[in-house]
Amino acid sequence: ETGVTQSPTHLIKTRGQQVTLRCSSQSGHNTVSWYQQALGQGPQFIFQYYREEENGRGNFPPRFSGLQFPNYSSELNVNALELDDSALYLCASSGTGGVTEAFFGQGTRLTVV
Amino acid sequence: AQSVTQPDIHITVSEGASLELRCNYSYGATPYLFWYVQSPGQGLQLLLKYFSGDTLVQGIKGFEAEFKRSQSSFNLRKPSVHWSDAAEYFCAVPPLNSGGYQKVTFGIGTKLQVIP
Numbered sequence: 001e002t003g004v005t006q007s008p009t010h011l012i013k014t015r016g017q018q019v020t021l022r023c024s025s026q027s028g029h030n031t032v033s034w035y036q037q038a039l040g041q042g043p044q045f046i047f048q049y050y051r052e053e054e055n056g057r058g059n060f061p062p063r064f065s066g067l068q069f070p071n072y073s074s075e076l077n078v079n080a081l082e083l084d085d086s087a088l089y090l091c092a093s094s095g096t097g098g099v100t101e102a103f104f105g106q107g108t109r110l111t112v113v
Numbered sequence: 114a115q116s117v118t119q120p121d122i123h124i125t126v127s128e129g130a131s132l133e134l135r136c137n138y139s140y141g142a143t144p145y146l147f148w149y150v151q152s153p154g155q156g157l158q159l160l161l162k163y164f165s166g167d168t169l170v171q172g173i174k175g176f177e178a179e180f181k182r183s184q185s186s187f188n189l190r191k192p193s194v195h196w197s198d199a200a201e202y203f204c205a206v207p208p209l210n211s212g213g214y215q216k217v218t219f220g221i222g223t224k225l226q227v228i229p
Contacts, residue, residue, distance in 0.1 A: 004156070033216065042203050042219030043157070056216050090156055102217065104149075104156035 004093050004105035012111045013081050021076040021108045025093030032074040033102065034066060037088040049074055078110075086112045115140045117187075117204045119220035126194050127228050134189040134223050136204030146187040147217070148178055149203045157203065163187060174198070199227045 005024045013019050025032050031050045035043035045058035049068035063079040072093070078085055088109050092102040118137045126132055138144055145164050149157040161172025168180040178189045189202060204220040 040221075042205075042221050043217075045216055045218070048216055058216075092157075101159055101162070104158070106154075106156045 004091055004103050006089075006091050006105035006108050008108060009106065010109045010111075012113060015081055015083060015112055017081050018077065018079045019081060019110060021078075021089050021091075021110070023074045023076070023091030023093070023105060025072045025074065025091075026103050029093035029095050029103070030072050031094045032068055032072065033092045033094075034074070034076045035090040035092065036060070036085075037090060037107070038084075039087070043090055046076070081112045083112050086110060115144060115206050115218060117146075117206050117218065117220040119202075119204055119223050121223045122221065123224045123226070125226040125228060128196050129193050132189075132191045132194045132198070132225070134202050134204075134225070136187045136189065136220060137185050138187060138204075138206055139185065140206070144206050146178075146180065147205045147207075148172065148176070148187075148189045149205060149219070150174075150200050151203065151222075152200045160189070160202075194225075194227055196227045196229070199225055201225070 004026050007022045033048040034046040036046055037043040046060050046064055047054055048056040052068045065077045067075045088107040090107045091105045094102040116139050120135050147162045148160040150160050151157050160176050161170045161178055163170045163180050170178050176191050178187055180187050201222045201224045203222045205217045207217050
């Protein structure tokens, strides 16, 4: 059983650029959620994907978008990067069937300059 | 909306001393409550979770937490802290109407420093 893996681990982008972050969910998990964790803050929910559909979204603008693939892996895309987008982006995967534990990846540290 | 408050941003304890990290929740009904730990440069690991039933919950790494409805609290405790416990600790709660457990609302976190 493999855990949740995210790539890349770090990256630096310039304001206005676009970025794609990737997440491979844990084996057997069909739900993926993304969180943004700014420095000194708790993680903030961005959105959740279940069976390739977005089924929940936090208070983030449309330039934050995502995809989930048939193998349940996921991408987070951010367009028109702003300095405030600098943060640790965490992916979490979980199964279904009642309340289950969400397993988090190590995160991708994004720096926007 | 449900929320959790962690009143202590930073706590320092001596190795071997006991630890209590505070968490207060705001919700009328019995919530689900979690504690997560985040070591430097790492993702989040679930320490323990409360759904219902026994109000004293045992977790991993020797941690426990007690749900107290009268105080709207879910404080995390450990009787003897080890240097490896230095990390950031997050109290969290999922929205009950979300239809999904994993849409979690986190507190701001408490950073634990352990000194020799």
